[in-house]
Amino acid sequence: MPSRRAVDPGEMREAVAAVRPWLDGEAPQPARAELADAVRLSLRTLEQVAPGNSVEVRVPPFAAVQCVAGPRHTRGTPPNVVETNPRTWLLLATGRLGWAEALERGELTASGSRSDVSQWLPLVRVDNP
Numbered sequence: 001m002p003s004r005r006a007v008d009p010g011e012m013r014e015a016v017a018a019v020r021p022w023l024d025g026e027a028p029q030p031a032r033a034e035l036a037d038a039v040r041l042s043l044r045t046l047e048q049v050a051p052g053n054s055v056e057v058r059v060p061p062f063a064a065v066q067c068v069a070g071p072r073h074t075r076g077t078p079p080n081v082v083e084t085n086p087r088t089w090l091l092l093a094t095g096r097l098g099w100a101e102a103l104e105r106g107e108l109t110a111s112g113s114r115s116d117v118s119q120w121l122p123l124v125r126v127d128n129p
Helices: 009-018 031-051 088-095 097-106
Strands: 055-059 061-068 082-083 106-112
Touching: 009 031, 031 061, 031 088, 031 106, 082 088, 088 097, 097 106
Parallel strands: 055 082
Antiparallel strands: 055 061, 082 106
């Protein structure tokens, strides 16, 4: 399987900046395509900065990636899974929400001994203009 093209940090920052007003509670949910771009590019960035196949990070309905070095998972449900919704993922990816707080609120599930990917977060800072 050919490897994916590396994510351009500027492209990812731009995609996330486009949904920033929604993340800040200042605008309604963005168009599906805008939201999908921000989620997919930020997840692919995580995949690049934490290469490996031991953790699956899922943000339905947009994307899932495998990351973090360790034993490769190939069949069935992986032992290390992180799952959350698009808004929570983007809040984590931008540093607007902490890992522990997201877990405490029940907005994030993380199972398995390797599932804590907080050391790679935030992925991008998108400050207010």
